[in-house]
Amino acid sequence: MDLDFSTVELAFRDEVRQFLAAELPADIRDRIVRGDHSHVREDTIRWQKILHAKGWGAPAWPVEFGGTGWSKTQQYIFETECALADAPAQLAFGIKMVAPVLMRYGSTEQQNRFLPRIRAADDWWCQGYSEPGSGSDLASLKMKAERDGDEYVLNGQKAWNTLGHFADWIFCLVRTDSSAKPQKGISFLLIDMKTSGITVRPTKLLDGSFEVNEIWFDNVRVPVTNRVGDENEGWTYAKFLLGHERTNIAGIGWSKRELRRLKSDSAKVSKDGRSLLEDPVFGGRIAQVEIELTALEITNMRVIFDEAAKKAPGPEASMLKIRGTEIMQRISELQMELLGASALAYAHDSDDSRATASYLNLRKLTIFGGSNEIQRNIIAHMILKL
Amino acid sequence: MDFSFNDEQQMLLDSTRRFIAERYDFEHRNHVRATADGWSRDVWKQFGELGLLAINIPEADGGIGAGSVGTMLVSNAMGEGLLLEPFLSSAVLATHAIVQLGSAQQRGDWLPALATGESIAVLAHDEASTRFDVMHIETQAVRSGDGWRITGRKSLVYHAPAANLLLVSARVDKEIGLFAVPTDAAGVTLLPRTTVDEQRAADIVLDNVAAAASARLGEDVREALQVVLDQGLAALCAEAFGAMDRILAATIEYSRSRVQFGVPIGSFQALQHRMAEMLMHLEQARSMSYLATLRCTDTDPVARRTALSAAKVLMGQAARYIGQQAVQLHGGMGMTDELEVSHYFKRLLAFELRCGTTDEHLAVYHQQIR
Numbered sequence: 001m002d003l004d005f006s007t008v009e010l011a012f013r014d015e016v017r018q019f020l021a022a023e024l025p026a027d028i029r030d031r032i033v034r035g036d037h038s039h040v041r042e043d044t045i046r047w048q049k050i051l052h053a054k055g056w057g058a059p060a061w062p063v064e065f066g067g068t069g070w071s072k073t074q075q076y077i078f079e080t081e082c083a084l085a086d087a088p089a090q091l092a093f094g095i096k097m098v099a100p101v102l103m104r105y106g107s108t109e110q111q112n113r114f115l116p117r118i119r120a121a122d123d124w125w126c127q128g129y130s131e132p133g134s135g136s137d138l139a140s141l142k143m144k145a146e147r148d149g150d151e152y153v154l155n156g157q158k159a160w161n162t163l164g165h166f167a168d169w170i171f172c173l174v175r176t177d178s179s180a181k182p183q184k185g186i187s188f189l190l191i192d193m194k195t196s197g198i199t200v201r202p203t204k205l206l207d208g209s210f211e212v213n214e215i216w217f218d219n220v221r222v223p224v225t226n227r228v229g230d231e232n233e234g235w236t237y238a239k240f241l242l243g244h245e246r247t248n249i250a251g252i253g254w255s256k257r258e259l260r261r262l263k264s265d266s267a268k269v270s271k272d273g274r275s276l277l278e279d280p281v282f283g284g285r286i287a288q289v290e291i292e293l294t295a296l297e298i299t300n301m302r303v304i305f306d307e308a309a310k311k312a313p314g315p316e317a318s319m320l321k322i323r324g325t326e327i328m329q330r331i332s333e334l335q336m337e338l339l340g341a342s343a344l345a346y347a348h349d350s351d352d353s354r355a356t357a358s359y360l361n362l363r364k365l366t367i368f369g370g371s372n373e374i375q376r377n378i379i380a381h382m383i384l385k386l
Numbered sequence: 387m388d389f390s391f392n393d394e395q396q397m398l399l400d401s402t403r404r405f406i407a408e409r410y411d412f413e414h415r416n417h418v419r420a421t422a423d424g425w426s427r428d429v430w431k432q433f434g435e436l437g438l439l440a441i442n443i444p445e446a447d448g449g450i451g452a453g454s455v456g457t458m459l460v461s462n463a464m465g466e467g468l469l470l471e472p473f474l475s476s477a478v479l480a481t482h483a484i485v486q487l488g489s490a491q492q493r494g495d496w497l498p499a500l501a502t503g504e505s506i507a508v509l510a511h512d513e514a515s516t517r518f519d520v521m522h523i524e525t526q527a528v529r530s531g532d533g534w535r536i537t538g539r540k541s542l543v544y545h546a547p548a549a550n551l552l553l554v555s556a557r558v559d560k561e562i563g564l565f566a567v568p569t570d571a572a573g574v575t576l577l578p579r580t581t582v583d584e585q586r587a588a589d590i591v592l593d594n595v596a597a598a599a600s601a602r603l604g605e606d607v608r609e610a611l612q613v614v615l616d617q618g619l620a621a622l623c624a625e626a627f628g629a630m631d632r633i634l635a636a637t638i639e640y641s642r643s644r645v646q647f648g649v650p651i652g653s654f655q656a657l658q659h660r661m662a663e664m665l666m667h668l669e670q671a672r673s674m675s676y677l678a679t680l681r682c683t684d685t686d687p688v689a690r691r692t693a694l695s696a697a698k699v700l701m702g703q704a705a706r707y708i709g710q711q712a713v714q715l716h717g718g719m720g721m722t723d724e725l726e727v728s729h730y731f732k733r734l735l736a737f738e739l740r741c742g743t744t745d746e747h748l749a750v751y752h753q754q755i756r
Binding site: 001002003004005006009073263267277280283284286287288290291292294295296298299301302305306309316319322323373376377379380383384386 | 387388389390391395455638641642652653655658659661662663665666669670671672673674676677679680681696699700748749751752755756
């Protein structure tokens with residue numbers, strides 16, 4: 001048993017740190033620090049191109065597709081260090097979501113066409129899964145795709161689409177057979193966002209931000225060659241996607257960074273002759289969340305270690321998702337509470353409102369990606385066998 | 387980063403578990419707890435034969451030297467089986483104290499008999515005054531001729547009634563000394579107590595007890611004693627993890643077999659989510675038990691203490707949640723003495739209160755936060 005990284009892993013961590021110190025543009029880093037989302041599109045693309053030039057554009061991909069061939073531990077170290085250095089997150093929809101599906105189930109032509117452009121940030125991908133009537137019960141989705149010669153004709157609506165207003169492409173789950181069991185009649189399509197008949201309507205969120213959209217499809221024609229795998233087998237691919245790439249699901253790097261910020265900010269606020277960090281009540285709350293984060297970090301390492309040893313990957317990710325998001329939300333609560341009543345004055349884009357905006361926005365964490373209640377169902381069924 | 391156990395460690399765990407499964411089932415435990423001693427000398431001798439009492443004795447001293455990971459695994463099994471024997475008290479705490487503080491002569495005198503189980507030693511340190519400062523003791527040792535005279539009162543020393551040797555901490559001027567005192571020495575009075583988790587303990591009154599110069603272990607043991615206590619705390623955490631693991635397994639099993647409204651109660655989502663929550667507490671607790679085990683020998687005292695306090699906080703909270711919910715999910719049956727669940731529940735309650743409560747350790751952790 002050993003809780004510490006090996007010397008080889010530590011050397012890798014140092015290499016990542018040196019790269020981040022040298023290559024992460026100061027203006028991008030500054031916007032992340034201030035919680036300024038005004039340049040999300042430009043910053044995400046610029047940073048992805050820098051990573052791509054280094055050969056690190058696709059940390060989790062196998063070498064034959066232009067990936068790094070890194071171990072799970074290396075991927076974890078990379079993502080954690082990027083977060084700690086205030087680098088932007090890589091756009092998951094392409095690199096972590098559609099790409100693994102293409103590698104496993106896509107045609108060679110699809111792989112050659114899309115994968116290099118994902119890695120190089122030439123295409124921005126988004127996801128079309130949820131619908132107004134299909135959230136947790138995703139398999140009930142209704143958006144219709146009817147075959148007409150070499151094309152599908154799509155009609156329906158997707159909801160909770162993240163950052164689709166920047167997207168070049170969307171991967172969608174659509175219903176190609178309404179007579180079968182819900183899981184049986186779904187297909188997985190790749191759709192060019194410039195196709196006529198697609199309308200993107202922003203959904204204003206409680207924090208004032210516009211990061212999600214409704215997308216309407218009105219007789220949108222998609223070539224059959226843009227279907228991944230077999231018709232009506234899309235649910236299999238969707239499940240594969242959901243079970244894939246979860247090394248960062250606990251958000252350890254983000255939480256460590258924000259906890260560091262919370263500690264340094266609370267050390268600057270004084271009350272009764274000492275800082276709030278030293279205050280037994282407020283500081284005690286920080287201590288509590290730091291302890292929980294320490295435990296989760298070890299739990300995350302255990303899951304990575306077991307995966308590498310090919311022992312039962314899968315449902316443990318639900319645990320990481322639940323505890324990870326709870327801790328992120330707790331840290332954002334404390335960042336806001338630290339400000340007291342001055343957290344009230346609110347303008348969505350103002351630096352002064354960062355903590356409040358983050359608190360409001362991060363309520364999403366326990367809802368998206370399979371709500372924490374759905375994750376508990378998964379634990380009960382898959383691990384506890386209830 | 388490596389979360390696997392080597393072959394020796396795995397064998398140690400397997401053989402301890404096998405022994406407990408074969409010789410120490412819940413029925414046998416009921417028999418043992420009803421005896422006058424409240425623990426089994428017969429089982430203890432067999433532990434000696436299996437080598438379990440020598441795992442914290444270095445090979446150079448004739449022991450097995452299984453390290454903190456070996457101790458963790460054996461302690462896991464002890465907690466799983468709710469054992470009542472003085473493994474933690476004698477084979478971990480007292481043994482570590484002698485190994486780390488004893489002279490060659492003292493180690494040679496005491497360790498072989500501890501390893502076979504012929505002798506049982508306990509560390510008599512805690513007092514009413516140690517609650518908020520583990521090194522604040524009032525028992526005093528004063529010089530008397532070549533030796534010492536010791537006077538004071540120790541609180542709730544687990545397994546003291548089973549011991550023939552007490553390792554008594556006492557103030558020597560501004561230092562803390564550790565003295566080996568036979569339990570039957572003149573001036574030693576044991577006031578027996580049974581703890582809430584049905585282990586045997588005693589308050590110990592020391593009234594001008596004579597100790598020879600050769601009975602003192604080490605010099606000022608303040609720092610070394612903290613190391614010993616930390617190793618004991620790591621083992622206690624491992625024991626608690628074993629109990630948590632089993633009480634959750636028992637609860638899941640019960641929810642599958644208990645039928646109400648025509649279906650097993652485990653099919654109700656409200657209860658499924660509760661058990662999912664218990665599992666998350668359990669897995670976080672396992673991670674912290676590993677942390678306690680791997681950091682309890684850290685030579686940096688701040689890193690060591692911080693890790694152990696973090697572990698005790700999180701595991702204390704896990705013990706409370708898992709224990710309370712296990713009783714709740716067993717319904718009325720959880721309230722009975724008849725089922726295992728209430729006994730695991732009380733063992734976990736004792737864990738919460740022993741070696742510093744959750745809040746006390748949270749305060750220790752908070753003091754070092756930067």
